[in-house]
Amino acid sequence: MAVLLAGLVPALVTPWTTAPAHASFGISQHKGWDACGIGSTANAQAFWSNTPFWNMGLYIGGSQYGKGCTRWTPADVATLRGQGWKFLPLWVGPQAPCTSFASRFSADPATAYAQGRDEARAAYQVIVSYGWDTRDAPIIYDLEAFNTADAGCLAATQQFISGWVYQMHVPTAQKAGVYGSACASGLNTFASLANVPDFIDAADWSGNPSTGTIRCIPSGNWSGSRRHKQYAGDHTETWNGVTLNIDSDCSNGPVYPAPDELGNEQGCL
Template identity: 65%
Template sequence: MHHRVRKPRRLAAAAAVLAALASVSPAPPALASYGNSIHMGWDACAASIAKAQAFWTDTPYWNMGLYLGGSAYGSGCKRWTSSEVSQLRSMGYKFLPLWVGPQAPCTGFGSRFSSDTATAYSQGRTEARSVYNAMVALSWDTLNAPAIYDLEGFDTTNAGCLNAAKSFIDGWVYQLHVAPAQKAGVYGSSCASGLNSYAGIANVPDFIHGANWSGVKSTSTIACIPSGNWTQRQRHKQYQGGHNETWNGVTMNVDSDCSNGPVYPAPDALTSPQGCE
């Protein structure tokens, strides 16, 4: 059984209140592009505006994994237009922006980064520029906006492959931190994508999004991630893999997420906790 948490619905009234507050004490520009969330979310390849609306109205969901593109993003998956993303924002969604570029060299993906660490580093920087350009095309405020690299699982016992991945992510984070800096995140299997190894690279990701399909929502416990790493609202957790859910008469195959970290856009969503912390 799903337990619903009531979300604000009086958007017009809320907008008026926020406008009045803004005239008195405007938020710093750096805060406009992200907020921290402690709420549940979903992501799906076959989403649409109608499905997203059905999964918003009177559901537990506040957040949505929004795929912005990339060379390894499934050809049959949804490509969102700027107009559609604006509609999602109008519903009230906050986003976990995901970029699915080339994958580790020891995988079978058609798009892979190099096993040469110097080349992989350069490719990581290129992917960061690409996601930045995608955000600009959506007319987002890119300063401090979170961007999450989707790095699927690979053989982390293969030292050459792991070193290439570390170098690639190092380049991804370095480039996203070039002004106007974004918040650099990494998604992947909490164990099989080597997430914790990125805590030791020169440019450490600002946050992680770990896939740990334990069914436990709490982000404080993620397999293969020590409790002392990424502790300051720096975690999202995909706690359940692909499964069908039905809301408002609409069925969609989704992954389930819980957040204790940055989402786009602001403001913070730190009320009505759902067990994600």
């Protein structure tokens, strides 16, 4: 996803209160990566052993998740967790109606809101199948770039995300995240929704890992350990003899599972 610059209206977001002490999330301040085609748990192990990585973008499904991308079984996910990974769980569902993706949500805001709720229910069922502690577990909606200057498309997208967040907050509530281009997925406009995402995962391919500096997102929005940043896009890296095409991430935000690993922030703050 190329990062495009577009001015968006700033708004303030209130930070969380102190996180509850249970297994469903921790706050990571470490580096990580995500990739569509990891291929195997053995390849993931190669990117764990004696590497700088702590976190892994775990794609858990959705209608727009690429056909050539790795599909993880519950047994695979248990193996990855046993390796030590902290997960950024990503759900790749329908995209904005003004895009060319095969799977798109409705241009009608009310319908899009209901569809956002449906996607949250579907993602929830997947983490249940993994046997996870679902209370406050973070799940990230992958929203690719779209024409944010199209007012109708933006309005539908905002309602879709509002529906996603609303349903994620139905008890037992999860933490609702959104991934997208920092400037071209309308992320900052979601700060003023009726149902504001708990955290963001912003693609800003500046090469700067600091989550405190994200283009098009004011520093006051999603402050207080509520940010992940994809700071470098598609590139290959080789670790322990395994080469993968990855995106590079840095975190100051929720990952699954707890405990957190604060104290070695790797330039992410």
